[in-house]
Amino acid sequence: MPVPIEIIILGSGSAIPTLERKHPAILIKYEGDYMLFDCGECAQLGLQKAGISPMKIKRVFITHWHADHFAGLIPLIETLHMLGRKKMLEIYAPEAERFVETILELSYWSFGFKIKPIDVSIEEEQKIVKEKKYEIFSLPVVHSVPAVGYIFQEKDHWKIIPSKIKKLGIPEDKIQLLKEKGKIKIDGKIIEISEVARKIEGRRIVYSGDTLPVEKLFEKASNSVLIHDATFVEPVEGRAHSSFKEVCELAKKYKVKKLILTHISKRYKNHSELVKKAKKYFSKATVAKDGMKIIL
């Protein structure tokens, strides 16, 4: 069984929150690592509802500096202070330094942990996090202000086939080394990992933030999970957002495995109607809901 990856939609709404759809915020949990993508108003209450302590958040990724995507950061920092956080909090965003500095001027703060802002490029795709088992990338998108999407990429890894290990007489304590190096010498003979293990392709989650449809983002989401801005059902002229129709069509073209439409305008009241519309456009689409949990 692969490590479960949990995605929790804390907020599925857009600029004006409603009681049903709060501001954007998405939690991704990978083993012990908790990552927050956007942090709109009430994000910390979404965490409470999901039974997750905000102290567990390791990194926050902000797509752009519109209040619905960051307004929850300030009260989240206050809560972390009150809970006695010591561990550094990393905040990734376009112009993170500038805006985090402004946040730090906005209150009589007195917290005992470091906040590290990390600027991400709005020019080109960038690898911004390198962990042992996964990486995170930012990718420029097209909105009314500088904005990026984010890609969570689990690394490909090898699943050992015990019968083959046994057959080739590889000692138990050498398996980890074999996984790390890709090959190992046993009794003068080189054994490749591919001889005794099956390659497991890493899972990928793509999150768009606010954007007009950007083909490259869909390309990245091929055979993966895509969480995408779908503020409107049909395209709306002059708004730097995407629609159900556009997103579903591109997701279909690029063979997205699972599409979650989010950042839903408050004009749409009937959730199940929206789900029906999404599925009519693309059978693998669904519509985000506050508190929705997806396990990969």
Added chain:
Amino acid sequence: MPVPIEIIILGSGSAIPTLERKHPAILIKYEGDYMLFDCGECAQLGLQKAGISPMKIKRVFITHWHADHFAGLIPLIETLHMLGRKKMLEIYAPEAERFVETILELSYWSFGFKIKPIDVSIEEEQKIVKEKKYEIFSLPVVHSVPAVGYIFQEKDHWKIIPSKIKKLGIPEDKIQLLKEKGKIKIDGKIIEISEVARKIEGRRIVYSGDTLPVEKLFEKASNSVLIHDATFVEPVEGRAHSSFKEVCELAKKYKVKKLILTHISKRYKNHSELVKKAKKYFSKATVAKDGMKIIL
């Protein structure tokens, strides 16, 4: 019947909000005027629950710049922008200019209304709003950072006794003038307002914000409504907050008419237990709850 004054507790919690007790925010409605006292995270959702459009807010009064008292301002401004507000929004606070300026640097704002910051004194009591029928005062309190409480004061006014008006033969169209001037000359004879009307004392609401007990605030709340910081049930050493015990004792001493304890720590889970404790200390005390409405 006097004009009803509505008080709605949008948030009754303290620095760490819970699903039951959100950050501090109190709405006071007087005729068509909607005033917000503190604006913690989710204040706009509290307004939605109460069925009040945020567009109606005329003035915001921030007691101090700790995130639990202002974090809702940023997303509120975003919402007002999205709803197309044109009317100026006044924000009163200690150091309002400095902090509002910082808020304006914190996002890619593009709103079409003016935000006017108004500094209030942390040295002395100050009359900050003068309306036809009411006034608002700020009063310094004692917290860990510069902080004030606010006093809503309805003006005293005269209730005409129709039988006396008739008896003295005062024409209908002179009554308004009599109310405004306090006296009027009819057929060469001066008539004082007190001869034909009953004086109605203006109602008063005192809100403390975060503070240690400040005797002057209780003095102001004599025979009035007092909404007071009561983070803890018993006093807690070294914390710049008040307790049920201290607040109730002083409220009793100064003959407060109705005491609402608020800014309740998340450590207390059982609301009805808290109410019992409050009433044991002072029979006219109660404990705030999110969504609580008080009509005077």
